[in-house]
Amino acid sequence: MGNSPIRTPARVCEFYSDSAWIEGRAVEQLHDVADWAGMRAVAAFPDLHPGRFGPVGGAFLADRIYPQLIGPDIGCGMALFRLDLPRRKLKLDKAARRLQALETGADPATGAAAIAGTDAARFGPYGLGTLGGGNHFCEVQVVDALADPTVASRLGLQAGDLCLLVHSGSRGQGAAVFSGIAETWNDGFAPGSDAAETYVALHDAAQVWARTNRALIAEGAAEALRCDARLICDAPHNHLERRADGWLHRKGAAAPDRGLAPLAGSRDSLSYLMAVPDGPPEALGSVSHGAGRRYDRAAMHGRIPRVKSELEAMRQTRFGGRVICTDRDLLIEEAGSAYKDTGAVLRDLETFGLAEEVAAFAPLITFKTSREGRR
């Protein structure tokens, strides 16, 4: 008999139907992570897809801390705001032009004031109010339909209202924390160890910074559109949460905010606001944050011809909206066809009792980047 502890793989609960688009490689990753030391429970959602260190679209409860399960964008999340701007006053071309102000971000004094006295102050204001790249965006949406008028009215939401959905995170801050500990995280950190304490403190600070970043992006967008933005909910989906029964890692799985979470669609599909009930304990208090990738970035370059007409078509959505993205590679990688069907993801979540649709939102202006000469 050796002295190594008996290890049983964590229980894996998959909250998606047989018809869900789930890559085999993502399921392999899911079971691989379930076998890591100290892993207690794993939940996977219908947006599950392969990631760099493990699958995206899952929650992982462990009695060790694995920074690679959070990834570089610590604190990344989706925040939904209501804009007090009548739809008839939104002129798409003019508004899209004005949103270019988002490239600048918050001015340093505003940024510094926003993080003063918080954990995030250690990182400083550089980059606050900026979106970053990849799948991040700031989108003006219109409430398309109310599935639950009672909840919607409690939130002050009516059909035809304008909203803003912001997807961003901790920019260079979380990335620096993550790369700073590279090579040391392989077997995870034992809670209470120096490495764990240091990581958790930096993680918590990056999470505050990321949430502040989303608020400042919304402020910047509202200022550009000459209106105010009121927060409806802000649900992070890349983070670590200390629970009584262990350390909960969420990777592309949302922690609902006051029982609410956005489900991002964007480009060619509607987005949703979900009411998230307590749900089964096996779901680990988590829910999908978006449609999830159907094809990885490299695959998209083979699927979309790089001809002018195709690229121009991708700057309009099927809802008559605009996509502001001057980076051609990014435009291709983030095409609507790169993502699963958001409606199918939502139906699976509802079937398993993880969410109830409150409202659906159509994209009007999807702001990605307006910088010239990238890549």
Added chain:
DNA sequence: ATGTTC
């Protein structure tokens, strides 16, 4: 993901 990657 990234005050971008030798």
